[in-house]
Amino acid sequence: MCALEVAPAIGTDRLILRRPVKADAPAIAELANDLGVAGMLARMPYPYRPADAEAFLSRLGGENPRTEATFAVEHREFGLIGMLGFREDQPRRPEVGYWLGRPFWGRGYATEALKAALAWARQDWRKNVVWAGHFADNRASGQVLVKAGFLYTGDVEPQDCLARGCKVPSRRMVWLA
Known part of the structure; x- marks a missing residue:
């Protein structure tokens, strides 16, 4: 049996x-x-130090390819501009998260990356439902998710934000292949 290739280019x-x-x-x-x-993500600390990046990358070696996939988002001209990942915290309920560095906001890169990752998730990873959420005060992320085909579920749940040190309302969304 072949190993499942989770994070191809x-x-x-x-x-x-x-x-x-x-x-x-x-x-x-x-x-x-x-x-x-960091303030728009659940698990990212702030300040974010080089040791945090190294620890993050070290943890990726332990990913289960059936339930997790992490991608570096690299611009063909500018190099690394952010990250995108899928993980199943609950069985058969993959969730996507992503971030881009501030210099790369508002240029359509997040939507482009997310659409490509969802096509991979459907075709290669064989997922037909993906969940997402965005903090209610992050309208730009909501727009990215809508452009990529996500629909609002109507649920708003408090979610921890490590960088802010508090719970923040998160609007829940779903994508159906």
Whole structure:
């Protein structure tokens, strides 16, 4: 039986989604050390130090390829611009999360990366439902999810935000292949 290849390179016109490597740590640390980035994610600390990036990358080696997949989002001209990942905290309920560094906001890169990752999830990873959420005060992320085909469920749940140190209302969404 062959091993399941979880994080192949996925190409778009402007981006490559690929397996993160240790050499990505400095760029991850630089881009993520921004409260505007970390404050919109559940699990990212702030300040975000190089040791946080190294620990994050080390944990990826233990991913279960059937329930987790993490991609570095690399721009063909600018290099690493963010991260995107899928994980199943609950059985058969994969959830996607993503972030881009502030210099790359508002250019359509998040939508482009997410659409490509969802096509991979449907075709290669064989997922037909993916869940997501965005903090209610992060309308831009909601727009990215809608453009990628997600629908609002109507549920709003409090979610921990490590960087803010509190619970933040999260609007829940679902994508159906």
